[in-house]
Amino acid sequence: MxxxxxxxxxxxxxxTLFVLGIVPRAQAGEPRGCSNATLRGxxxxxxxxxxxxxxxxxxxxxxxxxxQTFYGNGNTDATATASANGNIxxxxxxxxxxxxxxCTGSMTLFVFELGGSFNADFVIDDDGAELRVILTDPGVVxxxxxxxxxxxxxxxx
Numbered sequence: 001m002x003x004x005x006x007x008x009x010x011x012x013x014x015x016t017l018f019v020l021g022i023v024p025r026a027q028a029g030e031p032r033g034c035s036n037a038t039l040r041g042x043x044x045x046x047x048x049x050x051x052x053x054x055x056x057x058x059x060x061x062x063x064x065x066x067x068q069t070f071y072g073n074g075n076t077d078a079t080a081t082a083s084a085n086g087n088i089x090x091x092x093x094x095x096x097x098x099x100x101x102x103c104t105g106s107m108t109l110f111v112f113e114l115g116g117s118f119n120a121d122f123v124i125d126d127d128g129a130e131l132r133v134i135l136t137d138p139g140v141v142x143x144x145x146x147x148x149x150x151x152x153x154x155x156x157x
Contacts, residue, residue, distance in 0.1 A: 034103035038128055040072035043146035051084055053139020060085030062142060
């Protein structure tokens, strides 16, 4: 003898399937906190802006490319090539950073060739694969975009 599936049973089956299908997505989309350990690995970056507080011939438009490594413990170092108003310089940087639970943070970088440091605020994006930065020192209008060089399992050499 065959049993017919009633509308109530059918509605319960669809409701169960719907709930089971949506719950994992809701959990995956939940925000998770960040820490210094979230920022780990090497990133390629570009920056553009204007240097207003420097004396000529450096004052003016600014562009830079480089590679920065974050060690997951608040320490970082970088190398870069910069153009300050058309004057090219190879730079070596070293500094510290602090990541907040909401995935924002700040860093201070010392530039050996210039004998000075600069400060920046940032936000970690794309599950740790991107970093967006703005310098916060007076007389500097500069933003940076960082992209992880070796995401998802590829090892640095």
